[in-house]
Amino acid sequence: MARKILIVDADLRTRLLLKAYLEKNHYEVVAAPDGAGFLAEYQRHAEELSMAIMDVMLPDTDGFALCRMVRARSDLPIIMLTASADETDRVVGLELGADDYIAKPYSPRELLARIKAILRRCGQELRAAARxxxxxxxxxxxxxxxxxxxxxxxxxxxxxxxxxxxxxxxxxxxxxxxxxxxxxxxxxxxxxxxxxxxxxxxxxxxxxxxxxxxxxxxxxxxxxxxxxxxxxxxxxx
Missing domain, CATH: 1.10.10.10 (Winged helix-like DNA-binding domain superfamily/Winged helix DNA-binding domain)
Known part of the structure; x- marks a missing residue:
């Protein structure tokens, strides 16, 4: 079964490109244009999601608020996207519980590598004999x-x-x-x-x-x- 990823980004072109690229690499993608859309899709797919990818800048809220909401409910892996060169965005995102951040502009290939690394860490098999x-x-x-x-x-x-x-x-x-x-x-x-x-x-x-x-x-x-x-x-x- 393909891993399901929820993406929220206000830019239509970015959403379409990421959706096409990740689906080509065998992920199932649900995309939302704003915070309200993200919350609706999160409620609908919460039990099936493997990861959420959030843009910081959204028309009706921001990625920080969404990160805070998700982290209060689950340990779903979160990657945050920020267009700001200021370190503050990255620090705030990590303080709120994000697992990683990527500064814009970024390549889909880099994002894919980050996704794979996080999912690999979260799903790696137990190697030690003692639990x-x-x-x-x-x-x-x-x-x-x-x-x-x-x-x-x-x-x-x-x-x-x-x-x-x-x-x-x-x-x-x-x-x-x-x-x-x-x-x-x-x-x-x-x-x-x-x-x-x-x-x-x-x-x-x-x-x-x-x-x-x-x-x-x-x-x-x-x-x-x-x-x-x-x-x-x-x-x-």
């Missing part, structure tokens, strides 16, 4: 891709949050530089001025109640990267 990773007061379930605290309450994480945490718990005590983390979570390097990874780590610390000023789980190693300092135990149950 769980326990650290501090938390349990990470590799099969169900969820994290719970000591009381069994699920910690609200986006797909990108989970992937970042998974990288840390699989490499406890190792100093991981920013490019390693970006490659693991986004499938690409990031530039020296790109602060999106730092925003993502700050958000993950917040989710894990890890004090940003004096973190005890994810520590910053100045000039080198980050290190996950908690002891991690693998278990089957």
């Amino acid at each position: 769980y990773r326990r650290f501090d007061a938390f349990t990470l379930d590799l099969l169900e891709r969820r994290v719970t605290d000591r009381q069994g309450t699920e910690v609200a994480l986006t797909g990108l949050d989970f992937q970042l945490l998974k990288c840390f718990v699989e490499h406890p005590g190792e100093i991981l530089d920013r490019n390693v983390l970006a490659e693991y979570t986004r499938g690409r390097d990031i530039g020296p001025l790109d602060r999106s990874l730092d925003v993502q780590i700050s958000r993950l610390r917040l989710r894990l109640q890890d004090d940003g000023k004096q973190p005890h789980l994810i520590k910053t190693v100045r000039g080198a990267g980050y290190v996950f300092s908690a002891d991690v135990v693998a278990s089957h149950g």
